[in-house]
Amino acid sequence: MTPENILFRLATQADLSAIVRLLADDDLGSQRERYENPLPASYSSAFEQIESDPNHELIVAEHNGEVIGTLHLMFLPSISFQGGLRAQVESVRVDKRFQSQGIGSEMMKWSLERAKQRGAYLVQLTTHKTRVDAQRFYERLGFAGSHLGMKLSLK
Amino acid sequence: MTPENILFRLATQADLSAIVRLLADDDLGSQRERYENPLPASYSSAFEQIESDPNHELIVAEHNGEVIGTLHLMFLPSISFQGGLRAQVESVRVDKRFQSQGIGSEMMKWSLERAKQRGAYLVQLTTHKTRVDAQRFYERLGFAGSHLGMKLSLK
Numbered sequence: 001m002t003p004e005n006i007l008f009r010l011a012t013q014a015d016l017s018a019i020v021r022l023l024a025d026d027d028l029g030s031q032r033e034r035y036e037n038p039l040p041a042s043y044s045s046a047f048e049q050i051e052s053d054p055n056h057e058l059i060v061a062e063h064n065g066e067v068i069g070t071l072h073l074m075f076l077p078s079i080s081f082q083g084g085l086r087a088q089v090e091s092v093r094v095d096k097r098f099q100s101q102g103i104g105s106e107m108m109k110w111s112l113e114r115a116k117q118r119g120a121y122l123v124q125l126t127t128h129k130t131r132v133d134a135q136r137f138y139e140r141l142g143f144a145g146s147h148l149g150m151k152l153s154l155k
Numbered sequence: 156m157t158p159e160n161i162l163f164r165l166a167t168q169a170d171l172s173a174i175v176r177l178l179a180d181d182d183l184g185s186q187r188e189r190y191e192n193p194l195p196a197s198y199s200s201a202f203e204q205i206e207s208d209p210n211h212e213l214i215v216a217e218h219n220g221e222v223i224g225t226l227h228l229m230f231l232p233s234i235s236f237q238g239g240l241r242a243q244v245e246s247v248r249v250d251k252r253f254q255s256q257g258i259g260s261e262m263m264k265w266s267l268e269r270a271k272q273r274g275a276y277l278v279q280l281t282t283h284k285t286r287v288d289a290q291r292f293y294e295r296l297g298f299a300g301s302h303l304g305m306k307l308s309l310k
Contacts, residue, residue: 016234023235032236046238055208058234076229077211079171080178080246081187083201087309091235116309123309126281126302135303142307147281149302150293154242154271154278 002102003063008110011058011070016047018067019060022093028128029093057114061094061107068095069103073111075118087115089125108141157257158218163265166213166225171202173222174215177248183283184248212269216249216262223250224258228266230273242270244280263296 011019017035020043024033034040050056055076061069072091078084089111094104115123126149127134135145166174172190175198179188189195205211210231216224227246233239244266249259270278281304282289290300 019234029235034237040237042238043234044238046232046234046240049232050234053210053232055210056232072233072235074231076243076245077201077204077208078227078245079174079198079201079205079213080184080227082189082195083197083199085201088231090231090233112307112309121308121310123307124281124304126279126304129301129303135305138305143305144307145303145305146284147304147306148284148290148300149279149281149304150290150298150300151302152267152278152296152298153276154267155276 002106003098005063006068006103006106007062008059008107009062011047011060011067013044013047013051015060015067016043019058019070022067022070022095023091025096026093057111059107059111061103063098068098069093069107071107071111073114075115075120081121084121085119087118087120087123089123092125104137105141108138112141157261158253160218161223161258161261162217163214163262164217166202166215166222168199168202168206170215170222171198174213174225177222177225177250178246180251181248212266214262214266216258218253223253224248224262226262226266228269230270230275236276239276240274242273242275242278244278247280259292260296263293267296 020033020035023029024035050058057073059071059073060067070093074088076086076088078086175190178184179190205213212228214226214228215222225248229243231241231243233241
């Protein structure tokens with residue numbers, strides 16, 4: 001049921017507005033993002049940092065020339081696990097018009113393959129406790145909810 | 156009750172063996188680390204990556220010239236939260252002989268202060284669901300367990 005002609009690739013600066021639109025388009029995101037024209041400069045400044053850092057890959061799903069999904073894949077060097085490389089997934093979004101069509105799953109699988117190719121031994125992510133559908137989605141991909149994710153605001 | 160003369164600082168290559176000793180010295184760690192002399196080369200290779208990356212700070216607690224605690228603080232640029240900088244804490248350990256004396260708490264507070272100075276808006280971490288004492292420890296520092304932490308092994 002996944003639409004054909006979905007392309008997964010690294011994001012460019014030209015995708016930034018579409019990415020922010022996706023991040024802003026849910027209950028939590030609408031309170032913390034500013035999807036405006038022009039975008040606040042903090043977005044492009046963050047994009048430049050991500051783009052210039054080989055441990056970060058900002059990924060988009062493109063369909064008929066339009067960005068309809070995004071995911072931030074990061075690689076975390078660590079001493080633990082014998083100096084093993086860990087991968088982490090953040091900011092996963094699929095355009096509401098294209099949800100429940102398998103695009104998120106394809107985007108995740110594509111990203112897990114990249115993480116494997118880079119030699120990561122593990123992929124980790126956190127999802128809000130209330131997002132039960134998201135938990136089931138990640139469980140279907142093989143993730144196990146073994147940990148408690150804790151956050152502390154510094155502002 | 157915290158011992159005096161505890162110094163928190165960035166780790167150097169000379170601390171690596173002591174750090175691995177701390178990582179190996181618990182139930183989960185003993186199965187996945189190799190605290191040997193000489194250490195497997197993968198440890199120093201990971202250390203070099205961490206040391207050369209300004210987004211990573213490997214921290215140690217030193218007492219009378221001995222490393223008795225460690226913590227890995229990382230900074231994660233992100234598009235979400237208006238391009239906000241996120242901090243993450245991994246691999247927190249205190250030498251068993253020095254536990255329950257407030258050293259972990261002091262080390263965390265020192266690290267949270269560094270994260271604030273770098274402009275991070277949030278600190279995040281995950282802890283295994285079975286580590287109830289660790290959860291209480293982080294709650295006392297102000298962390299809230301709002302998320303489920305999920306992992307997928309790639310090996």
